[in-house]
Amino acid sequence: MRAAVSTRYGAPEVVAVRDVAAPEPGEDELLIRVDATTVNRTDCAYRAAHPFFVRSFTGLRRPRRTVLGTEFAGEVVGAGGAVDRFAVGDRVFGYCEGRFGAHAELLVVQQDSMVATVPEGIDQASAAAASEGSHYAASTIRRAGVRPGDRVLVNGATGAIGSAAVQLLAAMGADVTAVCHREHVELVRGLGASRVIALEDEEVTRGSQRFEVVIDAVGKSTFWRCRRILAPNGVYTSTELGPGWQNLPLALLGLARRSGRRVVFAPPDEGRPMIERIREQLATGELRPVIDRSYPLERIVDAYRYVERGQKLGSVIIAVRPDALRLDAGQAEAGDEPRA
Numbered sequence: 001m002r003a004a005v006s007t008r009y010g011a012p013e014v015v016a017v018r019d020v021a022a023p024e025p026g027e028d029e030l031l032i033r034v035d036a037t038t039v040n041r042t043d044c045a046y047r048a049a050h051p052f053f054v055r056s057f058t059g060l061r062r063p064r065r066t067v068l069g070t071e072f073a074g075e076v077v078g079a080g081g082a083v084d085r086f087a088v089g090d091r092v093f094g095y096c097e098g099r100f101g102a103h104a105e106l107l108v109v110q111q112d113s114m115v116a117t118v119p120e121g122i123d124q125a126s127a128a129a130a131s132e133g134s135h136y137a138a139s140t141i142r143r144a145g146v147r148p149g150d151r152v153l154v155n156g157a158t159g160a161i162g163s164a165a166v167q168l169l170a171a172m173g174a175d176v177t178a179v180c181h182r183e184h185v186e187l188v189r190g191l192g193a194s195r196v197i198a199l200e201d202e203e204v205t206r207g208s209q210r211f212e213v214v215i216d217a218v219g220k221s222t223f224w225r226c227r228r229i230l231a232p233n234g235v236y237t238s239t240e241l242g243p244g245w246q247n248l249p250l251a252l253l254g255l256a257r258r259s260g261r262r263v264v265f266a267p268p269d270e271g272r273p274m275i276e277r278i279r280e281q282l283a284t285g286e287l288r289p290v291i292d293r294s295y296p297l298e299r300i301v302d303a304y305r306y307v308e309r310g311q312k313l314g315s316v317i318i319a320v321r322p323d324a325l326r327l328d329a330g331q332a333e334a335g336d337e338p339r340a
Contacts, residue, residue, distance in 0.1 A: 003067045003104035004300045004318075009049040012304035017297060020067070023101070023108040030086055030109055031078030035324040036128035037102040038071045038315045039295075039303040040160060046100075047304070051241070057098070069102025070095055071315075073118060073128035077106075085111050091118040093127035094275055095135060103300060105320055114275040119283035125325045129289035129315035130282055133160025135274050136239060136266075137168055137217070143266035144213045144235045148173030153204065153211045153229070155179045156218030157188045157196070158313045161239055163290040165215055166191040171286040177211070179204055184313065187290070205229055213237070218310075223250055223263050230261045237264045290314025296322060 001022045006015045025031040046068055049055050058064060073093040076086050086092065094115035101107045109115050114135075118127045140161075146152055152169050156162040157178035169176045170192025178188045182198035189196050197204050205221070210231045214221075219240025226236050241247050247265055254262030281287035294317040295303040303316050319325050 001105040002297060004069070004297065005066050006047055006063060006068065007066050008062050009047065009055075011048070012301045012308070015047065015068075015301050015304065017300065020104070022106050025078050025080045025083075025108050026110075027080040027082040028111055029080050030076050030083060030092070030111055030115065032072065032074040032092060032107045032109065033077045034072050034074040034102060034105055034107050034320045035124040036073050036320060037069045037318045038129055038132065038160075039103075039300065039307050039318060040070065040132050040315065041307065042070050042097060042132060043068050043103075044304060044308055051245075065100045067104050068100045069104065069107075069318075070097045070100065071128050071130075071132050072096065072102040072107055073124040074107065074320075079111075083111050086115075086117070091124070091127075092116065093118050093124075093130060095131035095270070097270075103297070103318065105297075112272060114270055114272070116272075116275045116279040119279055122282050123325065125291060125294070125317050125319075126289050127282070128317060129160070129291055130278055130287065131275065133162075133289070133315065134164040134168070134278050134281070134287055135270065136161045136268050137165035138274070138277070139268045140215055140217075140237055140239065140266040141165065141168060141172075142269065143264050144215065144237050146172070146174055146213050149175065150212040151175045151177070151210070151231075152213045152215065153177045153179070153226075154193070155204075155214070155216045155221055157191070157193065158184050158290070159217055160290070160312075160315050162215075162217035163188070163191055163314050164287060165217055166193050167287055168281070170194075171281070177204075177209070187313070191288075191290075210234070216240070222246070227261055232261070233259055234261050235264050236261070237266055292316050294319045294322075294325070 076090045157180045176193045177195045178193035185196045216238040223236045250263035251265035292313040
């Protein structure tokens with residue numbers, strides 16, 4: 001099979017598409033023919049081993065898992081003898097961080113991992129883009145203790161995590177203020193934000209509005225900058241560690257406090273309950289993954305370069321089987337230059 005392989009850490013150029021041995025499913029595993037996957041910030045971090053502590057999970061000197069890829073959508077083409085939740089021919093999607101392997105024509109996952117059937121009416125590209133951003137967003141919302149009616153600020157509302165957070169918050173009845181670049185205001189308003197602030201027009205941290213929760217979905221702000229716009233018992237949370245990894249000690253300090261403005265840090269919730277919840281949100285329309293553009297597997301290095309420019313909207317698709325995907329004109333195969 002063809003797969004994107006990286007045998008060392010580094011820039012996008014360490015990845016090369018090669019022929020490798022196809023995986024074989026174990027007793028409780030599915031063999032999936034991958035239609036689509038994504039390149040996301042998680043993949044970039046593991047490929048580059050940045051921050052350095054990533055190597056404690058992936059290999060100190062070189063990566064133990066040479067085929068990356070965390071999100072996938074495809075078709076079950078084989079199954080072990082103990083598999084009873086899926087059948088050959090099922091359309092499935094999911095998330096496989098840690099085991100990886102989605103940047104390939106074939107993938108093996110356990111049936112009880114983060115894998116579910118694709119809801120009727122959802123195309124494979126949207127299914128492939130549904131899990132990474134939304135499970136981080138859902139975990140952050142839960143950990144921050146958001147309740148219906150809370151005023152929530154989402155900074156970086158056009159990325160995979162931010163765009164999912166806006167939708168999930170709106171669906172639960174939160175009052176969402178979203179921050180993005182001016183050219184994407186209408187896109188974000190369409191995701192359900194009550195108010196959208198253009199970065200170029202207003203510095204939200206200098207405004208008079210106060211928020212129960214601030215979610216920084218791109219790691220471009222800090223607790224200290226956002227402290228003055230938090231309500232008296234407001235929560236700040238970020239998808240990044242922050243300058244000098246400050247969010248970790250600040251979160252520990254927050255655990256010791258019963259009141260006051262504080263930082264929380266949200267490790268992601270994973271497993272079957274999470275992927276089934278995402279499936280339900282796709283089926284009901286609460287979640288509509290935003291797709292920026294698509295690259296064929298052979299151009300995955302270009303996809304990595306584009307993602308690392310920090311300009312993507314939602315997700316960047318890798319079309320492993322382009323004939324199995326349905327993409328809008330604006331999501332068609334990308335050229336060499338970023339669209340945004």
